Amino acid sequence: MSKIITLSEFIIDRQADFPYASGDLSRLLSDIGIAAKIVNQQVNKAGLGDILGAFGTTNIQGEVQQKLDVYADEVFINSFRNGGEVCGIASEENDAYVAFDRDLCKKGKYVVLFDPLDGSSNIDVNVSIGTIFSIFRRTSSVGDLANINDFLQKGCEQVAAGYVIYGSSTMLVYTTGYGVNGFTLEPSIGEFCLSHPSMMIPEDGKVYSINEGNMAITTPGIQAYVAYCKEVDKKDGRPYSARYIGSLVADFHRNLIKGGIYIYPPTTGAPKGKLRLLYECSPLAFIVEQAGGLATTGTSSIMDIQPKELHQREPLLIGSKNMVLKAMEFIAELESAKV
């Protein structure tokens, strides 16, 4: 048996990657690991909501059972507010960003943007869901309140990004720009343990993940690429398999390990698709690129987009490099006239 490396040990070991680091980022990542364990506890009990309620154990304040996505949002926000490394946060659950006004927080060097529970429509049906986070160094001065420009940064400026998947087991996967590492929660000791060191996404895959219900209302390039995925060609293993869970984190995680492409395309009703640049697209783009894959809107790299607003949406094609490049070929060929 090889030695177990816990998330905390790993984070401390890796601090040497940042020669002038003060340890703030390490503490922040450790805090995220702890918050993830707290959320995991509740996610595991999701189906028991009514039963626990009936026993009068709704929550410690005696309030009515909260929706899990709101609960997760509060757990992460409290963890960041109490940690002192973060001067402000923006979350998919809140309309505006929150600038922490405690003196300790105003000295924080980082902002965090996150999707507290991704795939939340899957909570009630016992299907994997996740948390996605993105960390930037603030652009405002240390000591001031955080402002909007701290949050509206390009993906390529990220200091770290990661996700937690609450699945058949719970995993935390993150990058600080030095590769991607995955940790599995070992419930008996309550620790995330390094289980997937130096993750790389296969350059080619045989899985495509898209909501095919949208085929008639998406763009010609996407339609043509999905048709290509279904064509028979034994040389490259087509037809590919369709796999779509409806939880981005879960679909992304499977494709990261096995190879594949996830697409949330533009549709007639939503010309920028559904996913949010800052809470979903950018952090996963950082991870996939660190793992050797690609993330694009179809025409531009996700990492290079200058966000204009917090809840900005962008189309997303993400995954195995050659699959994403192939999809981009169809888009360039069939849609370039429109641009």
Ligand code: AHG
């Ligand atoms: P969220 O639960 O955070 O709002 O995100 C849901 C997202 C994403 O996780 C998933 O891949 C996608 O919505 C599914 O959308 P469709 O049902 O339109 O396919």
Ligand code: MN
């Ligand atoms: Mn989401």
Ligand code: MN
């Ligand atoms: Mn969400």
